[in-house]
Amino acid sequence: MDIQLTEEQELLRGSLQRLLRDQYDFDARRKIVATDEGFSRKHWNAFAELGLCAAPFQESSGGLGGGPLATMIVMQEFGRNLVVEPFFETVVLAGGLIEDAGTPAQCEAYLPPIMGGESIWALAWAEARSRYDFSNVDTTARRQGESYVLSGTKAAVIGAPWADKLIVSARTSGGPRDRSGVSLFVVDRHSPNLHLQGFRTIDGRRAAEMTLMNVQVLAEQLLGAEGEGVAVLEACRDRAIAALCAEAVGAMTELNSSTLEYSRTRKQFGVALGTFQVLQHRMVDMFIALEEAISFTHHLNLSLAAREPHGSKLASGAKTKVGYAARFIAEQAVQLHGGMGMSDELNVGHYFKRIASINTQYGDPTYHLMRYAQA
Amino acid sequence: MELSLSKEDAAFRDEVRTFIAENYPPEMRVPNPETDLTKEQMLLWHRILHRRGWIAPLWPKEYGGPGWSITQRFVFEQETSRAGTLPPLAFSVTMVGPVIYTFGNDAQKRKFLPRILSGEDWWCQGYSEPGSGSDLASVRTKALRDGDHYIVNGHKTWTTLAQHADWIFCLVRTDPAAKPQAGISFLLIDMKSPGVTVRPIITIDGAHEVNDVFLEDVRVPAENLIGEENKGWTYAKFLLGNERTSMAGIGRSTRYLDRLKRIVKSDIPEDDPSFGEFTRDIARVELDLIALEATELRVVAQMARGIDPGAAASLFKIRGTEIFQRITELTHQANGNYGLAIREHPVSANHFMPGPDYGHTASEKYLNSRKLSIYGGSNEIQRNIIAKAVLGL
Numbered sequence: 220m221d222i223q224l225t226e227e228q229e230l231l232r233g234s235l236q237r238l239l240r241d242q243y244d245f246d247a248r249r250k251i252v253a254t255d256e257g258f259s260r261k262h263w264n265a266f267a268e269l270g271l272c273a274a275p276f277q278e279s280s281g282g283l284g285g286g287p288l289a290t291m292i293v294m295q296e297f298g299r300n301l302v303v304e305p306f307f308e309t310v311v312l313a314g315g316l317i318e319d320a321g322t323p324a325q326c327e328a329y330l331p332p333i334m335g336g337e338s339i340w341a342l343a344w345a346e347a348r349s350r351y352d353f354s355n356v357d358t359t360a361r362r363q364g365e366s367y368v369l370s371g372t373k374a375a376v377i378g379a380p381w382a383d384k385l386i387v388s389a390r391t392s393g394g395p396r397d398r399s400g401v402s403l404f405v406v407d408r409h410s411p412n413l414h415l416q417g418f419r420t421i422d423g424r425r426a427a428e429m430t431l432m433n434v435q436v437l438a439e440q441l442l443g444a445e446g447e448g449v450a451v452l453e454a455c456r457d458r459a460i461a462a463l464c465a466e467a468v469g470a471m472t473e474l475n476s477s478t479l480e481y482s483r484t485r486k487q488f489g490v491a492l493g494t495f496q497v498l499q500h501r502m503v504d505m506f507i508a509l510e511e512a513i514s515f516t517h518h519l520n521l522s523l524a525a526r527e528p529h530g531s532k533l534a535s536g537a538k539t540k541v542g543y544a545a546r547f548i549a550e551q552a553v554q555l556h557g558g559m560g561m562s563d564e565l566n567v568g569h570y571f572k573r574i575a576s577i578n579t580q581y582g583d584p585t586y587h588l589m590r591y592a593q594a
Numbered sequence: 595m596e597l598s599l600s601k602e603d604a605a606f607r608d609e610v611r612t613f614i615a616e617n618y619p620p621e622m623r624v625p626n627p628e629t630d631l632t633k634e635q636m637l638l639w640h641r642i643l644h645r646r647g648w649i650a651p652l653w654p655k656e657y658g659g660p661g662w663s664i665t666q667r668f669v670f671e672q673e674t675s676r677a678g679t680l681p682p683l684a685f686s687v688t689m690v691g692p693v694i695y696t697f698g699n700d701a702q703k704r705k706f707l708p709r710i711l712s713g714e715d716w717w718c719q720g721y722s723e724p725g726s727g728s729d730l731a732s733v734r735t736k737a738l739r740d741g742d743h744y745i746v747n748g749h750k751t752w753t754t755l756a757q758h759a760d761w762i763f764c765l766v767r768t769d770p771a772a773k774p775q776a777g778i779s780f781l782l783i784d785m786k787s788p789g790v791t792v793r794p795i796i797t798i799d800g801a802h803e804v805n806d807v808f809l810e811d812v813r814v815p816a817e818n819l820i821g822e823e824n825k826g827w828t829y830a831k832f833l834l835g836n837e838r839t840s841m842a843g844i845g846r847s848t849r850y851l852d853r854l855k856r857i858v859k860s861d862i863p864e865d866d867p868s869f870g871e872f873t874r875d876i877a878r879v880e881l882d883l884i885a886l887e888a889t890e891l892r893v894v895a896q897m898a899r900g901i902d903p904g905a906a907a908s909l910f911k912i913r914g915t916e917i918f919q920r921i922t923e924l925t926h927q928a929n930g931n932y933g934l935a936i937r938e939h940p941v942s943a944n945h946f947m948p949g950p951d952y953g954h955t956a957s958e959k960y961l962n963s964r965k966l967s968i969y970g971g972s973n974e975i976q977r978n979i980i981a982k983a984v985l986g987l
Binding site: 345347348349350351352374375377416417418419420421422426428485486487488495497498550553554557558560561562563564568569571572575576578579580583585586588589590593 | 722725727728729732751752795796797798800804861862863866867868870871872875926927930931932933934935936938945946947948949957960961964965967968969972974977
């Protein structure tokens with residue numbers, strides 16, 4: 220199942236690696252995170268110019284036709300460099316939803332600015348008490364003539380403070396937690412009566428709690444069939460998981476190599492740390508965990524690319540397996556770096572935090588373990 | 595779980611319990627007392643305990659200790675930690691104090707001990723250095739004798755709350771030619787001395803708890819040397835023994851576990867796929883905690899009968915930190931999507947933090963508790979100690 224990248228994919232990876240090496244080292248990233256806005260438009264534009272934002276979309280939509288494997292390549296490099304710019308939110312989540320569920324008119328209106336890097340999106344599905352359940356939606360959307368009127372509160376919307384547009388889930392019919400009756404809407408971030416309360420995330424991004432008080436959207440901003448939003452979100456989650464696993468693999472790769480390097484150079488009791496057998500075995504387990512995570516991530520992305528059945532169950536399996544592996548590696552990388560692993564100055568702790576965040580987004584490893592078992 | 599207490603000890607326990615309930619300062623009940631309090635606020639409880647004569651349970655009566663039995667000391671520790679009170683600064687009361695009254699001269703005892711008890715002097719620990727990790731004998735900070743002074747040059751790191759400190763107790767190398775453990779001395783340094791610089795280290799939870807302390811040509815009066823020159827390693831090991839006895843943290847883990855249960859009960863519906871798994875995970879960690887608590891009670895009962903606890907401190911440190919780390923990890927997970935948020939430090943009322951109040955410190959606690967298996971002798975080192983001291987390997 221070893222993935223042989225095509226020439227085109229190698230090119231994509233190579234040019235992205237060069238860009239990140241030249242412009243996105245840990246210091247540059249630290250400065251970006253510390254700015255008022257919290258991400259860099261300059262780097263975002265550079266990513267778009269490289270074609271990243273168009274890479275996964277089908278050629279018929281105007282994309283480069285790279286599919287899940289292109290996303291995987293990008294996310295893995297982003298994971299290695301702790302990139303904060305909203306590729307995942309804009310391209311993988313919103314772009315994927317629009318391409319999957321949008322009308323031709325919606326695709327034509329929304330996808331080109333996404334592919335060109337001109338518009339930034341965020342996905343608002345969670346609510347204060349929803350946990351990871353897409354059908355647990357209290358926000359309502361009432362039909363009013365040619366419009367819908369949205370009211371409610373969405374929780375922990377990552378990237379919302381940066382977004383031009385949002386995709387919001389709201390209930391058009393049914394009772395709380397009914398699977399049917401949830402619909403998706405494209406909402407302008409600057410709509411009247413839409414308020415954000417921003418906060419920083421554990422991994423240096425920005426997110427917001429979002430209140431909608433009678434926000435009016437046109438009927439043509441309904442994305443996908445009315446009341447069928449949960450299934451659309453579930454398919455979106457499979458793609459999201461594939462992307463997050465790739466990002467986690469990138470972060471784990473860096474953690475393993477810095478830990479190994481550290482254990483070779485750092486002396487304790489007169490000898491290199493790496494000479495202690497207990498630490499050797501720990502690092503062997505970290506190596507094995509990474510190998511398994513890479514394999515599972517490839518396996519999932521190939522399945523999604525081939526549109527194989529049971530992809531969703533496999534996605535939950537990957538989120539579990541890769542999530543536990545990533546947590547193990549992150550915890551041990553901090554442990555083996557000792558006090559330095561706790562310091563904000565070293566990148567190790569920042570990989571730890573990104574992995575903690577990945578393990579929270581779209582369901583933690585335990586949630587997906589049980590979903591896998593029950594599927 | 596309770597130690598079987600005599601009538602007198604049970605009365606003592608009730609007295610402690612009532613005293614805490616009536617006297618613990620409400621302004622110290624903040625979301626995260628370890629990071630959210632000013633120096634003055636941290637000292638409030640210290641001063642109250644001092645007035646009551648309870649500030650230094652470990653100390654002999656002649657130096658200002660309360661003269662408690664092992665059982666009473668344990669009961670006090672248990673009650674204060676169950677009640678979630680902020681322990682008095684360990685570097686002062688638990689660490690340097692006993693070194694001074696055990697190895698210091700009369701002048702040093704008279705000068706330092708009363709100010710430790712009253713909270714007038716705040717102490718920090720100058721053990722770790724860059725590159726030293728758990729190998730403390732690798733001290734490189736040098737102290738050269740110059741008449742009736744030492745001239746100290748070096749760099750201490752991971753120095754907890756040095757930003758508040760009046761004094762630092764340092765391991766310094768006084769004989770560069772001797773074997774690592776043999777050339778070390780134990781020196782007390784006034785933080786206001788010219789040449790002492792404190793630089794904050796921000797940790798991954800965003801907090802400022804630890805620091806670098808730079809010592810450049812610091813002139814230290816020779817009268818601040820504890821015991822004999824080049825015998826510092828003996829005193830340092832004595833101090834570390836005290837550091838490691840209190841690391842089981844049963845009271846703290848019990849409080850955090852109770853909170854975790856409440857969060858799971860109120861936030862995770864029973865038909866959530868992970869509800870059952872949470873229940874099992876909580877049960878597992880609770881059983882670990884009960885086993886550790888029972889072990890602690892067994893060791894305390896043995897100590898009360900005069901039996902040496904051996905390497906029990908290492909066992910407490912390993913399991914106590916592993917259990918607390920697991921609880922903070924599960925608590926972070928129980929917060930679901932709000933586990934993505936983290937408070938900004940320094941904490942201010944102006945920063946918006948989403949989600950229910952009880953979750954606001956979950957992320958920072960999860961991150962911060964990673965240090966527990968690293969500091970005070972890493973858990974790997976503790977396992978080495980048990981392998982050597984208990985198993986004879």
